[in-house]
Structures are given as structure tokens and as C-alpha cells.
Amino acid sequence: MYINDECKPIKTKNNKLCPITTIEELHHNLQLAIELEFATLPTYLCALYTIKENTNICAYNVIRSVVMEEMFHLTNSANVLIGTGGFPALNKPEFIPVFPTKLPDKETWFTVDLQKFSPEALTTFKYIEEPAEIAHGLITIGEFYANIEQGLVHLNSQTDVDLFPKKTHPQIEHKYYYGGGGIISKVTDLDSALFAINAIIAQGEGMPTTHWDPDKPFPLDETTGIFSGDHPLFMQPRELAHYYRFNELSAGKRYVCGDTHNSGPTGPDIPIDYHAVYNMKPNPKSSDYANFPELQQMNLEFNRLFSHLLNQLHDAFNGNPEILEPAVGTMFKMKYAAQELMRNPVPDSVYDYYAGPSWEYLSDNQ
Amino acid sequence: MSTCEQFDVVIVGAGISGAIMAQQLGAKGKKVLILEAGTGTEDRFWNSESEHEGEKVKHPGYESYMDTFFTALAKIPNAPFPNNPNAPQPLVTDLAPIRDNQPLTDGYFVQKGPLPFSSTYTRSEGGTTLHWLGTCLRMLPEDFDINTRFGQGLDWPIDYDELQKWYEMAEKNIGVSANADEQNYHQINNSSVHIPFENQYNYPMEKIPQSYLDHHMEEGLRGMTVSFDDQDYPVDVVSTPQARNGMPRGDYRPVGAVGNPDVGQRCAGNSNCVPICPIQAKYNALKTLEQARKTGNVEIRNQCVVYDIEVDPATNNISRLLYKQYQHSGSPDHVCKTVTGKIVVLAAHAVENAKLLLASGIANSSDQVGRNLMDHPTMLTWGLMPDKIGAFRGPGSTSGIPSLRGGAFRKNRAAFRIEIGNWGWSWPEGAPINTVPDLIDQKNMFGKQLKDTIQSIYPRMFRFGFLVEQLPDSNNRVTIDPDYRDQLGNYRPVINYNVTDYTRAGMAAAKQVSDQIFQRLGVEGYTEYHPSDPGYLTYQGKGYTYNGAGHLVGTHIMGSDSKTSVVNKEQRSWDHPNLYLVGCGNMPTISTSNPTLTMAALTYWAADNVLKALDQA
Amino acid sequence: MNRLSDFYRLGAALTDYEIVQLEGTGVGEEYYDVLTSLVSGNILDELFDDYNNLDKTCSGHVPDEQIRSSILANPKLGPVARNIIKLWYLSIWYQLPENWRQKYGIPNQTKNKYQDVQFIVSRNAYIQGLVWQATGSHPMGAKQPGYGTWSAAPGNQPHPVNFQ
Numbered sequence A: 001m002y003i004n005d006e007c008k009p010i011k012t013k014n015n016k017l018c019p020i021t022t023i024e025e026l027h028h029n030l031q032l033a034i035e036l037e038f039a040t041l042p043t044y045l046c047a048l049y050t051i052k053e054n055t056n057i058c059a060y061n062v063i064r065s066v067v068m069e070e071m072f073h074l075t076n077s078a079n080v081l082i083g084t085g086g087f088p089a090l091n092k093p094e095f096i097p098v099f100p101t102k103l104p105d106k107e108t109w110f111t112v113d114l115q116k117f118s119p120e121a122l123t124t125f126k127y128i129e130e131p132a133e134i135a136h137g138l139i140t141i142g143e144f145y146a147n148i149e150q151g152l153v154h155l156n157s158q159t160d161v162d163l164f165p166k167k168t169h170p171q172i173e174h175k176y177y178y179g180g181g182g183i184i185s186k187v188t189d190l191d192s193a194l195f196a197i198n199a200i201i202a203q204g205e206g207m208p209t210t211h212w213d214p215d216k217p218f219p220l221d222e223t224t225g226i227f228s229g230d231h232p233l234f235m236q237p238r239e240l241a242h243y244y245r246f247n248e249l250s251a252g253k254r255y256v257c258g259d260t261h262n263s264g265p266t267g268p269d270i271p272i273d274y275h276a277v278y279n280m281k282p283n284p285k286s287s288d289y290a291n292f293p294e295l296q297q298m299n300l301e302f303n304r305l306f307s308h309l310l311n312q313l314h315d316a317f318n319g320n321p322e323i324l325e326p327a328v329g330t331m332f333k334m335k336y337a338a339q340e341l342m343r344n345p346v347p348d349s350v351y352d353y354y355a356g357p358s359w360e361y362l363s364d365n366q
Numbered sequence B: 001m002s003t004c005e006q007f008d009v010v011i012v013g014a015g016i017s018g019a020i021m022a023q024q025l026g027a028k029g030k031k032v033l034i035l036e037a038g039t040g041t042e043d044r045f046w047n048s049e050s051e052h053e054g055e056k057v058k059h060p061g062y063e064s065y066m067d068t069f070f071t072a073l074a075k076i077p078n079a080p081f082p083n084n085p086n087a088p089q090p091l092v093t094d095l096a097p098i099r100d101n102q103p104l105t106d107g108y109f110v111q112k113g114p115l116p117f118s119s120t121y122t123r124s125e126g127g128t129t130l131h132w133l134g135t136c137l138r139m140l141p142e143d144f145d146i147n148t149r150f151g152q153g154l155d156w157p158i159d160y161d162e163l164q165k166w167y168e169m170a171e172k173n174i175g176v177s178a179n180a181d182e183q184n185y186h187q188i189n190n191s192s193v194h195i196p197f198e199n200q201y202n203y204p205m206e207k208i209p210q211s212y213l214d215h216h217m218e219e220g221l222r223g224m225t226v227s228f229d230d231q232d233y234p235v236d237v238v239s240t241p242q243a244r245n246g247m248p249r250g251d252y253r254p255v256g257a258v259g260n261p262d263v264g265q266r267c268a269g270n271s272n273c274v275p276i277c278p279i280q281a282k283y284n285a286l287k288t289l290e291q292a293r294k295t296g297n298v299e300i301r302n303q304c305v306v307y308d309i310e311v312d313p314a315t316n317n318i319s320r321l322l323y324k325q326y327q328h329s330g331s332p333d334h335v336c337k338t339v340t341g342k343i344v345v346l347a348a349h350a351v352e353n354a355k356l357l358l359a360s361g362i363a364n365s366s367d368q369v370g371r372n373l374m375d376h377p378t379m380l381t382w383g384l385m386p387d388k389i390g391a392f393r394g395p396g397s398t399s400g401i402p403s404l405r406g407g408a409f410r411k412n413r414a415a416f417r418i419e420i421g422n423w424g425w426s427w428p429e430g431a432p433i434n435t436v437p438d439l440i441d442q443k444n445m446f447g448k449q450l451k452d453t454i455q456s457i458y459p460r461m462f463r464f465g466f467l468v469e470q471l472p473d474s475n476n477r478v479t480i481d482p483d484y485r486d487q488l489g490n491y492r493p494v495i496n497y498n499v500t501d502y503t504r505a506g507m508a509a510a511k512q513v514s515d516q517i518f519q520r521l522g523v524e525g526y527t528e529y530h531p532s533d534p535g536y537l538t539y540q541g542k543g544y545t546y547n548g549a550g551h552l553v554g555t556h557i558m559g560s561d562s563k564t565s566v567v568n569k570e571q572r573s574w575d576h577p578n579l580y581l582v583g584c585g586n587m588p589t590i591s592t593s594n595p596t597l598t599m600a601a602l603t604y605w606a607a608d609n610v611l612k613a614l615d616q617a
Numbered sequence C: 001m002n003r004l005s006d007f008y009r010l011g012a013a014l015t016d017y018e019i020v021q022l023e024g025t026g027v028g029e030e031y032y033d034v035l036t037s038l039v040s041g042n043i044l045d046e047l048f049d050d051y052n053n054l055d056k057t058c059s060g061h062v063p064d065e066q067i068r069s070s071i072l073a074n075p076k077l078g079p080v081a082r083n084i085i086k087l088w089y090l091s092i093w094y095q096l097p098e099n100w101r102q103k104y105g106i107p108n109q110t111k112n113k114y115q116d117v118q119f120i121v122s123r124n125a126y127i128q129g130l131v132w133q134a135t136g137s138h139p140m141g142a143k144q145p146g147y148g149t150w151s152a153a154p155g156n157q158p159h160p161v162n163f164q
């Protein structure tokens, strides 16, 4: 994923990020990090929920694993923000992109839709997760986080800045975060802050390297999950970068020993059934249900849960980490509510579309 | 003999006791083989397929158990697991009252009565913990010498203090969620139940949140006492320690599902611990088996039923194990094989261990093999709470009333622990699936009336389970009979079982406590016991029904005298220097705690003894 | 005339759930498939037509007494209607009553996918039984509600959002 000032308010100069020199700038960047990590979730979750029960197990697990890692990144950024005396904000409508939304792809823009699990959805996912190495001339997420790290180092060296104040809100402890993604650590000083950010960089697209060779085979080890033989955990997502995990799905094959970026996956087939998917209308809107009060009610219920989730996360990051516990319950409810919608045909739809949730934040006065 | 394979240790049975033994020994570099009678899933969570010589071969994973569970009409504890005639298992649906001394022979057990033995177990890789509830209570210090204190039952050759460090080890490795400052019961005004814990000790995970029902009950019963023999005892609700993933303490990392480790790191409230936790947030022995395999020193061979054990007459050592290996559970075709180990460990569970020893004619100089079979006859009472308490949610039980587990009354009658059930009337009545048809067919409800009835009644359902202590009794026993065999030609267990007045008096006292609690909380009682219930019995003119708890204890008890016990305190056979028995069969009494934690603690200790024996040899 | 939508319409009346909720289970067509294999077409036609022809109130609602007298109390249609309720609530097909089978039953044929004996429709169907929602819980073994949710008061909804 790439960043520039058109998609999010961030200071750049000659397509380079401006160094972070004040606490306010640091907090602004960390809040942005939270928003960026969150922005992909509705897209991934929509595709995930359209997969019918007990089908496409491998695809389901892969998308779920990416979602868990995005949440892990979000939580790490939030901990750094809290640890440096900031206040994450998640409970506002601007927090959620309006779909279809635009993201920059090299020179042009590409559209990110809410859509059912499909080859097109996987293409979008790959765009979103494109490795830093192939994004010459653009600011990547990797660079964005590296800039935050430099900012942390810089601010930490300033004698007049209390970068890690004693009294902050409690952070999210590892006991509140589970189910994959990684192990949350507490941020108390520069080392632990860098550790948290590094965990994101290492898991994401990584930093651009000058000696990246698209024809070099992937390393064989625990970190990629590519083994020489057939892997016993066949249906398990592997530690490959997100782009490659999605590429395995869109190719319908596993990477095996000797495969490279350019070769793509050449291993055994991954069973994928694009028919075992609810035919959700792309980018559902509440206005789609204007004439169907029962569906409108269901969508409202979903948005109510979604808004409740954002409020809970906001509260969890602002003094009450234990609220993360019931927030997980809200996430499960959202899944069941979304699927109820997705099993309902949109009446009179020309393409035989089914309904889907519109992912809107309802503030108290709405 | 040259084809006979050799291992440091051969273990019979891949349940929790066999798994602990294998993992402990494998981690210390010992070469271990586990022979498991049932089929297995070998670390797979998902079902998969592979090609072998042009043919598709299916490899069922843990998910195959879920498929079977969901489509099974009778959701009994063994519902998810394969019905395997080569390694048959007892089922609760086999039970019926035993009339006119006619033995029940339709199931796997041959039940000679006078009462039916109602507990079951699972013969598949992972064993009975696949469907256990996961309650992990420690025994009370007074439970170890009830003969000395109360003139009842037997004393153990060990005491609580000796077992304490092994309890800690078991709690850590199994992964138990609880708070030590509650589980020591020091808050309970009955010193008989107090349990000393090591000062700084705490469980690896915080206690599992108590259910709304538990809180409701706790409030309603606050300050309540009951009186036995003119002495008052408190009725206190306390959270139950559970082998179920909760919030970790310190650096502890909850262990997720085998083959799908990201799921199951916390209990997600699937409300299905028995018969099967879909995400393995509840501990099962597959987790320890996986850890054992990962040592690189343990081989687990499924579909291998051990049927005979031979002894070298010169040394009295076990010389070899004989087993039948089969290809498919559908066909009795098999090959007979042998294997030897420097040390042999039987971990096939109480009934099967005893059966195997009897079939081989070994380890029985005391004549105690198969005897002293015990269970917790479990009496249920059920009713409707005045308000909705949110039944059918959460783990099967998150709290109990442990304050009546000990006291002077044990001179006269059995003690009991009360389990508070979170799943409404699912155990006593099969609700909701078995009860809703009646609303439609007999009560003629439909539409709003039907929905309103379910909405207003079902969330108020609740039940108690009274786990009543049973004493060792040499007439309650497992035997074998050449007339009763399974499809592989192996013996089926023949069981004689009764419940003595000591336990019946405990049931009667339990019913009185239940009545008082119902009165206090305003519960609308629906409890009924019928002579047609398999576990129906009477005491002083009143009828009661017990169910099996799944706690099979005491078929090869440990003791300090080789004439009256089968194993010594090291859990080694008195008769054969290289034979160890593990499992609940070693326990001389059952007391009021679910037995597996104590058994696991004993098994860690036994593994230590085996290691020492191997290193000395 | 679309019989599947008739099936949903009648199901909604018999269960007191909305059609979108029934469709939201995703297994209505599976139930319909079971029903049409085990009950003859003309009986189902009669059942759906009878229901469609019942007098509606001005809000489009059919009074319960009418459903009771013309469908549930009808010896031919009643047992079928009760089985439909049980399908939606429990996802189980129950064998039709003996006297009904003798008079109206289709003989069981081995080649049929379904037989008129008691069975659970499918794994997916089982977890969609309406009884779990009505009970205020979730199907045991599926649709997990999340850690600690069992501590909350029953039927506890998220803080209400003020829509107006």
C-alpha cells in the first residue's frame, strides 16, 4: 500500500516524507497509522464473510490471518501512541473510508471496493499489499513506519521532550490480544517503542531493499513456511508477506521450494470454490435498502454493532483496555449479522445480487 | 524374536496419562512408542486428502468429529467420535435398568448389576479428554486418609503435601484457569475443606469468568447454611478451576488448537465442552501428544490394540507386548505384532488397564486387579429460576458449591460437591432439542405463542449436579469372560456394580440441600426420578436417580502393602519391576473432586520415577 | 406461482420470524428440498394455497385462529405444518405420524436423497435452528459469542444507539 498526500493528510516534500520533529507530528502520524491499518478491514472482512460456512477453508484462514495481523499492527501503533502520551481516536465517522474508495497505484489510482470473495477481490487485495520493493518512487507503508521510527529516535534525544511520560492511559496488554497476529508488547521507552513498530514493518511489506531480486527463490524456513516437502499444516496460512499469501489464493496454488516472485506459486493446488460464496452486491449502501424496510433494519443493526465496536475499541485505547474483551464479542456478532444480510437476495436486483452491510459509523446524534 | 522392535518405554493408550508420560520421557531423550487402540487425527485440524498410487486417501482431522457431532441425533458424549468395532467404547445410550439379574449385553460393557455402571470413555487418539468437561479440582488434604479420620474407605500411601508440587506441574502443563486465593477455600467457613497452596503460587491463567447464573446464585445464597448432625455448614458458591484457556498470567501462552493454533487461545463460549470443543480452547490430550511428537523421540501408532502382555519368568519383568494392528475400523482384518520396552506403562484407562492385566494374567498377586471400581454417582436436580439467568451459554459449568466437600459427617455418609450447570436442562431433559417438539405436538403451540414460550421459559432453566463420593468396594469390579468378546476377539469388560448405603445417604442429604436452595431462591422445581431411569435407586423409602460422571477410578489401586494393592506409591506394579500403571485406576478413593487433575499430577510423578528407573538401569 | 416464496411466507406465520430472518439462515432451500421430497406436491399445493387464501387483516396479517382451524387442525395439512415448524426451529425432520403416512405418505424409496425418518437436515442447517435465537443463546458448538459473554445479563444488547 502506498501513501501520498492525496489520500491522507501527511506532510511530504518531493514525494519524500518530512521528518517528524514534534510530539504533535508524531501523534498525528501514529493516529494515521491506526486509520490506515483499519481502512483495509471492511474490505477484507466483507470478502471473508461472503465465504459460505465450511467451504474455502484455506482462503478463509488466509484472509483471517491477514485481518488478525492488521489488527495487531493497529494495536501496536495505538500502544506507541498511548505510551507517548497520545490518545487514539476511533469513534468518528471520518475514521471509516467511504466505499468504493481510492488508493494510489504507481501513477494511477485504483479502486478498493467492498466485494464478495472472488478473483477480482484478490486482485484488489494484492494491490493493497503490493511489496515495497516494486513500488519505486512511491511512499510505502514501510517507509512511513521507518519515518515514525526516526521521529521517535529524534524526539527521544531532545532533552526538553518527555517522550514517554510516566502517567498515560493503560496500554493494551498481551493478555487482551489473541487469536493470531503476534504478541503485543508494552511501550515504555525508545527500545520498546521501536520493537513495536519493527514488529509491524517485519510483518508487512517490509522495507525496500536495493538488492531485491525478483528471480531469487524465497528462503526456506520457519518465517516463510515454505518447506521442501508437503507441509503438514496444509490448510494453515503461512508467514509469507500478505501479498504472497493472496497470490497463492489467486493462483490457486501453493508456493514451493524454489519458487520466486517472478515464477509465482508452482506447487500443489489449493481447493477454491468461487461458487460457495454469497453473491453480495458490491459496495452496499443503506440507500440500496430504501424500499425494503426489513433489509434496512438488518443493515441498521449491523451498523449499530459496527459503531458499537468502534466505540468499544476507542474506550479500550482510552483508559479501559479490558473493554477489548467484550469488543471481541461484538466482532462475532457483526459476522453473524453480516451473513444474515448476505443470505438475503436484494429484491428486483438485475444481477441477482444479495444484500450486504454498508459499514457506516452511526454517531450518537445520527 | 529378531523382528521384535525395542524401545526405552512402550506406553499403552494415547489419552492424557499416556501423553503426559510420553512427553515427559521424550523430552528427556528416551525413545518412546505409544500404542493406541483407536483411530486418530495425527495433529490435523482440517480434513485433508492425498493421492496414493492413483487413489485418493482421506485423512480425517479434528473437523471430522465436528461433522459427525452436528449430524448425530443423540448428542451424547461419544457422539462426535468414530464408532469403531475394533476398539469399541461404552455409550450412555446402552444403559437400561437391570431387571431380574439379567445382564445388559447390548452395549460394549456386559453389565451384571445389580445397578448399571453409567460412565463412559472414548477410545480414539486423545482418549476421553476429547469430551471431558475440564474441571480441575485438587483433592482436600483430608481426602488422603479418610480411613484414619472417618473409619471409611482407604488411606492413600501418600499425602497432599507430597503431591502438591506435582499438582502445580499438572496445572501449568494442562493449562488450568483459576485464582489460587479462591481455590484454597480459605474464604469458606469450614476448615475441613481448606487446601494449602504454596505461598507465591498461582494458576497459569486467570479464572474463567463466572456465568451470570453463578453470580445470581452467589448473591441469592450469601450467608446460607445447612445443618448436618447438628452442625452448621456454609453453602458457598466458588468459581471452578478449569482446563480451559482464559487470560494468561505473566509470560504464559495459552495453547490453541492442534493443527490450527490461532484458534482456541481463549474460550469463546461455544457451550459445547462436552461432547467436543470446536476450537480446542478446552484442553485435550491431543495437545500433549503433539508436544510429545515434537520431541522427536515419540512415535504414536494408532489402530493398535494391545491384547496380551508376557512376562519373563526369570526376572518377572514384562518381556513383550502383543498387539493387533488393523487397517480400517470397518473390518476386523488385522495383523498380530509384538514389541518390547525396557519399561512398559499401561495408560489405557481404568477399565481397559484392568481388563488387559486380567487377560494377560499378570500383576494380580493381590487379587485386587479390577476391583474397587468407583465413579461419582451424579444426581441431578433441576428447575426454573424466577427470572431469566441466561441458560445455554458459556462453558458447561463455571462454578460450584465446594463448601460441603468435607466435614465430620463423612463418618456416616458420603460427601459431595455441587456443580452449577450453565446449560439449562440439556443434561436432565435434552433441552431444547428434545423438549421443543412437545410444545408443538402436544401443547399445540405455533407462531408467537411458541416463540414467546421458548423466550420466556428456556432462559430460566438451570440444573445442579451432585457428585457424590463412592467408597472402594471389592465387589464393584471389572472381570473378563471368554463368552464376551469384541469383533477382534478381545475381551469385553464384564462389570458388577452397586451403590452402597453410605453413598445413597449422601444422595439423600444432597437432595435435602437442593430442596433448601430451591426454597431460598424461589426455584420452580421440576426434578423427577423414575423407576425406569437406569440409575434409579431408593434410600429409606425414597427414590433417587444417579448418572455416570465419567470418572472411572480405582481398578488397580495403589497402597503401601503388596497384599492389598496393585501398585506401590511409585505407581509401579508390586509384581513386575518394569511395569508401571498410570491413570485413575491407581486412586484408592475418589473423594469429591473430578479425578483427572490428581491423576495427571500422579502421572508426572510416575514419569519422574520411570526416568529414574531408566537412568539407574 | 413461486412455491419457495410461499414456503417462506407460511414459515414466517408458523414461526413468528420475519421472512428476511428465515432467508437469513441460508438453509431455507435445503428445508424446502426435504419437504418436497417427502410430502407429495398436491398436498403442499393445498397447504400453501389454503394459507394464501386465508383472510388477512388490514395490516396483511393472518389471525392465528384461522391458521389453527384451517391448517393445524386439518388432519391432512396439520402434521405437515407441524413438521415445517420443527424444521425451522430444530433443523430436524421428524417422521410423520403413522396414520398420516398410511393415508398420504409417499413410500420410502432407497434411491431418494431423503427418507421419512428422523434426521438432522445437515451440519449447516443444525446451527441455523431458530430455537437457539429464541432461547437467547447460540447453537451449542457454533456461532461462538466470545470470551466472557456468558457473564453478562441475558439478552444484553450493546448500549443503545439513539437513531432519532
Ligand SMILES: Cc1cc2nc3c(=O)[nH]c(=O)nc-3n(C[C@H](O)[C@H](O)[C@H](O)COP(=O)(O)OP(=O)(O)OC[C@H]3O[C@@H](n4cnc5c(N)ncnc54)[C@H](O)[C@@H]3O)c2cc1C
Residues within 6 Å of the ligand: B012, B013, B014, B015, B016, B017, B018, B035, B036, B037, B038, B077, B087, B119, B120, B121, B122, B123, B124, B125, B126, B127, B128, B129, B131, B132, B133, B134, B135, B136, B274, B304, B305, B306, B307, B347, B348, B349, B350, B352, B356, B549, B550, B551, B552, B582, B583, B584, B594, B595, B596, B597
Ligand atoms: C463426559 C465426561 C466428562 C468428564 N469430565 C471430567 C472433568 O470435568 N474433570 C475430570 O477430572 N475428569 C473428567 N472426566 C474424566 C476424564 O476424561 C478421564 O479421567 C481421563 O480422560 C482419563 O485419562 P486416561 O489417559 O487415563 O484415559 P483415556 O483418556 O480414556 O485414554 C485411554 C486411551 O487408551 C486407549 N486404549 C484403551 N485400550 C487400549 C488397548 N487395549 N490398547 C491400546 N490402547 C488402548 C484408548 O483408546 C484411549 O485413547 C470426564 C469423563 C467423561 C466421560
